[in-house]
Every structure is written in C-alpha cells, then in structure tokens.
Amino acid sequence: AAGVIQSPRHLIKEKRETATLKCYPIPRHDTVYWYQQGPGQDPQFLISFYEKMQSDKGSIPDRFSAQQFSDYHSELNMSSLELGDSALYFCASSRWGRIYNEQFFGPGTRLTVL
Amino acid sequence: GDSVTQMEGPVTLSEEAFLTINCTYTATGYPSLFWYVQYPGEGLQLLLKATKADDKGSNKGFEATYRKETTSFHLEKGSVQVSDSAVYFCALSGSNAGGTSYGKLTFGQGTILTVHP
Numbered sequence: 001a002a003g004v005i006q007s008p009r010h011l012i013k014e015k016r017e018t019a020t021l022k023c024y025p026i027p028r029h030d031t032v033y034w035y036q037q038g039p040g041q042d043p044q045f046l047i048s049f050y051e052k053m054q055s056d057k058g059s060i061p062d063r064f065s066a067q068q069f070s071d072y073h074s075e076l077n078m079s080s081l082e083l084g085d086s087a088l089y090f091c092a093s094s095r096w097g098r099i100y101n102e103q104f105f106g107p108g109t110r111l112t113v114l
Numbered sequence: 115g116d117s118v119t120q121m122e123g124p125v126t127l128s129e130e131a132f133l134t135i136n137c138t139y140t141a142t143g144y145p146s147l148f149w150y151v152q153y154p155g156e157g158l159q160l161l162l163k164a165t166k167a168d169d170k171g172s173n174k175g176f177e178a179t180y181r182k183e184t185t186s187f188h189l190e191k192g193s194v195q196v197s198d199s200a201v202y203f204c205a206l207s208g209s210n211a212g213g214t215s216y217g218k219l220t221f222g223q224g225t226i227l228t229v230h231p
C-alpha cells in the first residue's frame with residue numbers, strides 16, 4: 001500500500017539558511033499535518049491543512065511557513081534557521097471527516113542545523 | 115488544553131515478561147486515543163486505537179482499554195519479545211460530542227522499552 005512520502009530524508013543546513021521540506025500524502029487523503037520531534041522528545045504539532053486551507057496551527061515559529069498544493073502535497077518552508085531547529089520533522093496524512101482521526105506518518109526528514 | 119501523561123523512565127524487561135505502560139489524559143469533549151510505536155531511526159506507526167469509552171484496541175498482542183472514569187489508556191502485552199524494543203507514545207485526538215475529530219494529535223512523553231533475551 002502507498003505510504004506518506006517525505007523528501008529529503010536528511011538535510012544539513014547552516015545557521016540563517018533556508019530549508020524546504022516536502023510531503024506527499026497517501027492517495028485520496030485530503031489532510032496533512034506537520035510535527036516536529038526534537039531529540040528524545042515527543043512530537044509537537046506545528047500546522048495542518050485540509051483541502052489546501054490551513055485547518056489548525058500549533059507551536060510553529062513565525063520563521064516557518066507551510067502550504068498545501070492542488071495535488072494535496074505540502075511543503076514546510078523554514079527560514080533563518082537556528083541550531084534549535086535541528087529535529088526530525090514528520091508529515092502525516094488522513095482523510096478529514098472520519099469518526100476517528102487515524103493519521104499515517106511518513107518516515108520523517110532529519111534536519112541538522114550547523 | 116489537551117495533555118497526555120505517560121509513565122516516566124525507560125522500561126527494561128526480559129523476554130516473555132508482562133508489559134504495562136501507563137497513560138493518562140486530560141481532554142475536553144470526547145477524545146480518540148492511540149498508541150504509536152517508533153523503532154530506532156524510523157517514523158511513527160499506529161499500534162492500536164480506541165474511539166470511545168470502554169473500547170479495547172488490540173494489535174500484535176498489545177491491548178489498551180479506553181477508561182473514561184479514570185481517564186486512562188494503559189498499554190499491556192502478556193509476553194514481550196526482543197523485537198518489541200522501541201519507543202511507545204500514547205496520543206489523543208480531541209473531538210466534539212458528535213465524534214468529529216479536531217485533527218491534531220497530542221502526544222505523551224514517550225516510553226523507551228528495551229527487551230533483553
């Protein structure tokens with residue numbers, strides 16, 4: 001079965017640089033979520049999109065922005081990178097309106113800021 | 115806001131031992147509850163779920179029962195294997211009285227399980 005695809009899997013950037021993470025949801029899934037997981041920590045919700053509109057916002061820094069495109073893939077843009085942005089970034093997808101919110105996670109993008 | 119609390123500290127067991135990982139939650143409305151597992155270097159995999167009170171989720175020998183009266187969703191397995199070594203996250207997704215999910219997942223701190231042969 002098709003799974004959530006994230007690219008790149010690994011990314012190394014310098015401080016103050018910009019990074020773009022991509023997420024391709026499972027076919028027919030219309031909702032995308034982004035989470036950030038710091039070393040040894042639990043995943044923290046950043047932002048979500050439903051039908052290309054932002055549906056919820058969590059602890060996402062103002063330096064970060066995201067969008068969902070017409071083909072439902074999503075991109076997380078991160079500017080003025082800081083050392084503290086080093087983390088595993090997960091994308092998850094689901095179908096909105098289901099009774100329960102079963103989210104399927106991608107393998108994650110490991111971002112290292114030097 | 116919503117929150118999830120898991121038992122603190124790593125858990126180390128011998129193979130075939132009984133496992134319990136405690137999870138309690140605070141939420142308004144009618145949350146759905148989940149257990150996710152993360153193997154080293156990998157993403158999160160849904161292990162089991164329960165969407166209403168008294169539901170029991172089960173998968174691969176793991177079980178958890180949604181206890182509304184104690185706001186708990188403890189994970190259990192009768193006989194663990196070395197291959198069960200991973201990090202386990204309890205999570206919830208809030209929902210309204212009609213059961214429509216609010217979306218985002220709120221995770222507990224995670225519990226590292228190590229099983230020795």
